[in-house]
Amino acid sequence: MTNSTYDVLAVGNALVDVITTAEASFLESHAIPKGTMRLIAADEAERLYGIMGAGKEVSGGSAANTVAGIAAMGGRPAFVGRVAADQLGEVFAHDIRAAGVAFSTPAMVDGPPTGRCLIVVTPDGDRTMSTYLGACQELSEADIDPEVVRASQILYLEGYLWDPIVPRAAMRKAIEIARAAGRKVAFTLSDVFCVEGHRDDFLGLLGGHVDVMFGNENEVRALYRTDDLDTAMSELARHATIAVVTRSDKGAVVIAGGERHAVPAEPVARVVDTTGAGDLFAAGFLSALAAGRALPDCARAGGVASAEIISHYGARSEGDLKALVAARLG
Known part of the structure; x- marks a missing residue:
């Protein structure tokens, strides 16, 4: 697509992640x-921050990770x-700009503090x-x-941000x-609780407002209220222009134009932390899509x-993603 300043403009939660490790019993004991x-x-x-073990703070947020x-x-x-x-707000802004992302949303002087995600691995x-x-x-x-939206090849929205009413109106705008400007719109279902809370809205988005829909197998099953993944994907194929279903170690399935492309997962020596797995899959997929790659290659880049x-803690890359993707796709 021509005349674009940005490949992808994402709208999402600006969060700082606090990551710690603990046994499953820690989660059970605190319900x-x-x-x-x-x-x-x-x-x-x-309260939770006070009882978590020593943590690592890193800027996060699903779409921001993407x-x-x-x-x-x-x-x-x-x-x-x-x-x-505030301090966490400054950390977030510094980190995302240092990563090479354009970010100009002004910080709030009055109101609630910067959001944070407390993660137990x-x-x-x-x-x-x-x-x-x-x-x-x-x-x-x-x-x-509006000018930034029009100047972006793809608008990417996260389902997590659909929950509060005010941001939902911002995303609809x-x-x-984007639609009026002929730009692509991508959306991630984010989590089963998002799907269950906003099923009708998400189905409505699939019906003509969204070009690319991301979801893992649990989210897709929840969307169509079925335990059978094939049934859910068949329904998804009827409604989505491009649907991307991630399946953890089983890889991903891309559904588009009546075709299904099953792409196996990339090998991982050791799974350390699955935080951000879906976010980075979307990053690889959208990056390749913006570059005009075929859909199976988009899924491979995501993989x-x-x-x-998932080979290290945190949802920001530590390896050379550009080189890794280039080596895989050629």
Whole structure:
């Protein structure tokens, strides 16, 4: 696509991740469902932060992780997300800009603090997230710059941000602008709880507002209220222009134009932390899509990026993603 300043513009939660390791018994003793993402209030965030072990702080947020990955692959991404004028807000802004992502959303002077995601990684590499959204929920339509949307090949939105009402209106505005400008719109279902809370909205987005829909197999099953993945994917094939279903170590399936492309997972010597696996898969996929690659190659690029991210702690790449993808795709 011509005349674009950015390959991908993402709209999402601007969060700082606090990552620690613990046994599954820690989650059980505090009634935290293992392997899920849940929203918590400010007081619960403070309490949980106090009882977690020593943690590593790194800028996160699902769509923010995706655009950081796109930048690492040599792409031209931009991000819209709300932080507060506080220490964590400064950390987030510094990190995402240093990663090579354009970020100009002004920090809030008044209101809730910058959001944070408290992540517990168990010995099996599974991650359990407790998220305090804070300032994220204040993202408004005024934060959407129509010129930046029009100047981006692909608009990418995260389902996590669909929960609060004000950001939802901002994303709907961004979708309208992108569609009117002939730009592609991509959306990630994010989590089963997002799907269950906003199923009708997400199905509505599939019905003509979104070009590329990402979801893992659990999210896709939840979307169509079925335990059978084939049934869910058959329904998805009827509604989505391009649907991307990730299946952990089983790889991914891309559904488009009546065809299914099954792409195996990339080999990983050891799974350390699955935080950001889906985010980086989307990064690889969208980066390749913006470059005009065929859909199976987009999924392979996603698999390479995902494999790199689960080989270490945190959702920001440590290896040379650009080189890894180039070596895989040629």
